[in-house]
Amino acid sequence: MANKLDKTIWRRIWIIAVLIPISLVFPYGWFGVLFIACTLWEDLTSPSVGGAPPRIWATATPDDDDWLSLFILACESPAESAFLEEMVREFDLLPNEGKLLAPGISLAMQVKFQQYRFDFVINNIFIVEIDGATYHSSPEAVERDRIRDEFSLAHGFKVLRIPASVVFNTPFEAVRQVRQFALGPIVARPIERASRDFLALSGSKQKPIEHHLKGLKGGISSITQGLSELAKQIDNASVHQAAMADFRSAISLERHYLEAIGKKTEYRIWEANLDPEQRAFTQDLHKKLTEAETSRPLSDTYQWARIIYPNTVDDPQIQQKIACECESSFLARKQIFLEINERCVKDPVFGKVFRELMEESKFPHMHLIHPIRPRLNFSALLDAVSQKAENKSVTDPR
Incomplete structure (x- = not known):
């Protein structure tokens, strides 16, 4: 300052x-x-600006009336706050140098270890993660949590994941899981134990080179394990891509064709609203520009592909990803047809022309298109629009 x-x-x-x-x-x-x-x-x-530093949970003491509030403010979600309050109430925890202590239990929160940060760590070895549905239910989040748990287990920790719904609805069940998981014999943290072993080896008669060779062997083993995991992930991605290829192609092609036929429908309606001279000029110009394509039916231009659910794969994790992607694609597809049918209902002329073009293109899922009302005579509508345009051209003083 x-x-x-x-x-x-x-x-x-x-x-x-x-x-x-x-x-x-x-x-x-x-x-x-x-x-x-x-x-x-x-x-x-004026005197220099100063004062005591802001109070935080890491410096809280039992003498502070609001020490629990300081710890709760450090939580990253309401579920973590509810879990912390229940643990303090159940075990009569009190703050001590950034931790919450009681006989037989030590609870630390927001513990940083290498590239990760754990929600809670009990007795220096038992990790407790509070998982909310928003950030831990998607396939990507499940895979990310799995890699994180493997890392924790490889470094000697043990991991317990408690859903946020359990914390909110049945907090006593969350405490019961913690008792069963962590409150056995207190074990030293693996890294602290490794440090003591290293000091013991340094003071013994054993040759230091053996210790280094042992560490090198462990490093090579970790690298090999990491490469194997990477190869497995690449294989899984290949299987996923192969299973979804036809499905993705059919969905994308259908979306492209629907957009194109929608524009073609708008063009025909716009053309019908022109006065006779402009319409004749436009049709003649369009015929010259598309002379080679006018004789082709729409079914030759639009090669629809049937949308078929991908075949089941053996790996349950890959199958879960496939199911999630298909569900998302079908929801997006349903929304597209809802918007199209809503427009067909609000604009019967558009609905009539659009359905005729879809039938002409031999769309394989015509049951998804809003049906034409029997009383609607599109030819009569177009004739009326044309007659109105002719009358306007006759009475136009220009």
Whole structure:
């Protein structure tokens, strides 16, 4: 704070030095000099800004009336706060140098270990993660949690994941799981135990080279395991891609064709609303530009592919990803047809032309298109629109 204050003082002195020569030419500049000088004098004569640092949960003590509130503020979700409150109530935990202690139990929160941060760690070895449905239910989140748990287990920790719904609905069940999981014989943290073993080996008669060779062997084993895991993930991705290829292609092709036929429908309706001369000119120009394609039926242009659910694969995790992706695609597809049918209902002319074009293109899922009302005569509608355009052209003074 003092350094920051010094910088502002020198900055204002510099501004005053610049304003003084300017004020000799422009007298109103002296008001600015006077104002800045007053603020400078106030800062120089007032006591320096300081005070006690903000209180946080890591420095809380049992004597603080609001120590539990400080710990709860450090939680990253309402579920974590509810779990912490239940643990404090159940075990009569009290703060001590950033941890919550009671006979036989030590609870630390927001514990950083290498690239991860754990929600809670009990007795230095038992990790408790509170999983909310929002961030832990998708296939990507499940895979991310699996990799994280494998990392924790490889470093000697044990992991318990408690759904947030359990914490909110049955907090006593969450506490029961913690008792069963962690409150056995207290075991030293693996890294602390490894440090003591290393010190013991250093003081023994065993040759240091053997210790290093053992560490090298462990490192090679970890690398091999990591490569095997990477190869497995690549194989799983290949299987997933092969299983979904036809499904994705059919979904994408259908979406593209629906958009194209929608634009073609709008063009036909726009053309029908032109006056006879403009319509004749437009049709003649369109015929010249598409001379080679006018004789082709729409069924040759639009090669629809039937949307078939992918075959089942043996791996349950891959099958779960396939099911999730298919469900998402079908929901998006359903929304597209809902919007199309809604437009067909609101605009019967559009619905009539659109359905005729879809039938002409031999769309394999015509049951998804809104049916045409029997009383609607599209030819009569177009004739009426054309007659209205002709009458307008006759009465137009131009």
